[in-house]
Amino acid sequence: xxxxxxxxxxxxxxxxxxxxxxxxxxxxxxxxxxxxxxxxxxxxxxxxxxxxxxxxxxxxxxxxxxxxxxxxxxxxxxxxxxxxxxxxxxxxxxxxxxxxxxxxxxxxxxxxxxxxxxxxxxxxxxxxxxxxxxxxxxxxxxxxxxxxxxxxxxxxxxxxxxxxxxxxxxxxxxxxxxxxxxxxxxxxxxxxxxxxxxxxxxxxxxxxxxxxxxxxxxxxxxxxxxxxxxxxxxxxxxxxxxxxxxxxxxxxxxxxxxxxxxxxxxxxxxxxxxxxxxxxxxxxxxxxxxxxxxxxxxxxxxxxx
Amino acid sequence: xxxxxxxxxxxxxxxxxxxxxxxxxxxxxxxxxxxxxxxxxxxxxxxxxxxxxxxxxxxxxxxxxxxxxxxxxxxxxxxxxxxxxxxxxxxxxxxxxxxxxxxxxxxxxxxxxxxxxxxxxxxxxxxxxxxxxxx
Numbered sequence: 208x209x210x211x212x213x214x215x216x217x218x219x220x221x222x223x224x225x226x227x228x229x230x231x232x233x234x235x236x237x238x239x240x241x242x243x244x245x246x247x248x249x250x251x252x253x254x255x256x257x258x259x260x261x262x263x264x265x266x267x268x269x270x271x272x273x274x275x276x277x278x279x280x281x282x283x284x285x286x287x288x289x290x291x292x293x294x295x296x297x298x299x300x301x302x303x304x305x306x307x308x309x310x311x312x313x314x315x316x317x318x319x320x321x322x323x324x325x326x327x328x329x330x331x332x333x334x335x336x337x338x339x340x341x342x343x344x345x346x347x348x349x350x351x352x353x354x355x356x357x358x359x360x361x362x363x364x365x366x367x368x369x370x371x372x373x374x375x376x377x378x379x380x381x382x383x384x385x386x387x388x389x390x391x392x393x394x395x396x397x398x399x400x401x402x403x404x405x406x407x408x409x410x411x412x413x414x415x416x417x418x419x420x421x422x423x424x425x426x427x428x429x430x431x432x433x434x435x436x437x438x439x440x441x442x443x444x445x446x447x448x449x450x451x452x453x454x455x456x457x458x459x460x461x462x463x464x465x466x467x468x469x470x471x472x473x474x475x476x477x478x479x480x481x482x483x484x485x486x487x488x489x490x491x492x493x494x495x496x497x498x499x500x501x502x503x504x505x506x507x508x509x510x511x512x
Numbered sequence: 513x514x515x516x517x518x519x520x521x522x523x524x525x526x527x528x529x530x531x532x533x534x535x536x537x538x539x540x541x542x543x544x545x546x547x548x549x550x551x552x553x554x555x556x557x558x559x560x561x562x563x564x565x566x567x568x569x570x571x572x573x574x575x576x577x578x579x580x581x582x583x584x585x586x587x588x589x590x591x592x593x594x595x596x597x598x599x600x601x602x603x604x605x606x607x608x609x610x611x612x613x614x615x616x617x618x619x620x621x622x623x624x625x626x627x628x629x630x631x632x633x634x635x636x637x638x639x640x641x642x643x644x645x646x647x
Contacts, residue, residue, distance in 0.1 A: 245562055382560035390553045390563040406520035413562050433525075486523060 222272030292361035302341025346377025419498035
């Protein structure tokens with residue numbers, strides 16, 4: 208095999224887009240997700256998160272651009288799908304079948320299936336294997352679904368808002384299971400997880416992709432994002448992008464100007480501004496706010512009477 | 513054995529919280545020389561955190577000379593961080609308890625006590641910085 212073609216990224220997309228009639232659900236999406244990372248996919252509702260995940264798992268066909276996933280192009284071939292675990296938002300399972308039956312079914316449908324691992328994992332969580340999954344709690348059902356996805360021994364796990372419907376305790380338990388699976392895989396498992404719960408993501412994820420208005424706003428590892436984004440506060444002045452920084456969001460009061468910027472030079476210093484660190488939540492909100500402002504401007508322009 | 517807690521609203525990065533909690537446990541004598549730190553998988557299962565964050569915290573503790581990673585067997589406590597031994601800390605804690613009781617008697621609630629401690633610490637720190645910077 209040619210070593211040069213093997214990418215360090217589990218996912219690479221270039222200009223990926225999906226159009227439904229005249230509406231672009233995802234537009235010009237270019238991201239790289241490094242192998243072994245746990246990546247947070249965030250953005251407002253309708254930003255294209257679910258669309259992106261569906262394109263990656265080949266449940267939908269791209270209208271534009273290309274994707275390279277685990278060094279393959281998305282397709283419905285068993286060879287492609289066997290390496291990818293996907294958990295849809297609605298956690299589709301057969302309500303009348305119990306976990307044991309789901310595991311047995313997985314064994315029939317998959318080449319590389321580890322029934323023992325799935326059974327052991329669920330036993331450790333004290334989940335009744337012989338109860339129909341429709342009668343389990345939401346948290347237990349999510350754990351069964353995760354166990355099934357992991358039994359495939361995937362190299363890439365795509366999770367679409369896996370914890371959205373869970374209570375706080377079940378959510379933490381789910382994230383613990385996920386983090387343990389990542390530890391066990393020892394760098395061989397890449398996870399992309401969409402969620403609105405930013406505090407959770409900050410715990411478990413080490414990489415972030417921000418989508419808004421159907422476009423990529425940010426794609427990098429969280430440590431870099433935290434270093435390169437700062438809040439600048441100072442006496443009011445009309446601020447514009449400079450070669451030192453790009454303004455993500457700005458707000459003004461009568462006397463004060465506050466900027467959330469992305470620094471091009473991390474050693475940047477200007478005595479006009481008081482500089483402060485930001486957390487992931489502030490960064491995400493700034494990018495989401497920016498895209499909303501743009502949308503408002505466009506709407507306002509279109510709405511001129 | 514040490515139990516980690518993780519706060520996502522403290523503004524302190526998760527890896528640093530782990531570092532601080534290990535340091536604190538060693539200072540207070542909860543962790544002694546030769547004790548084994550929980551494995552990465554155990555920590556991950558305790559607090560739902562990215563394993564790389566734990567690796568990073570343990571590497572940092574190693575660099576500080578507080579712990580030692582032994583290949584295949586785990587991470588072990590080497591010694592105490594700079595600072596007074598546990599007995600002296602206990603004495604300080606006792607006087608702190610007295611002080612807090614006094615503050616409560618004076619009518620301060622927990623929030624004001626916390627704010628008072630934080631702002632005093634901050635002022636002292638700033639005072640020191642300013643004098644060293646000759647400002």
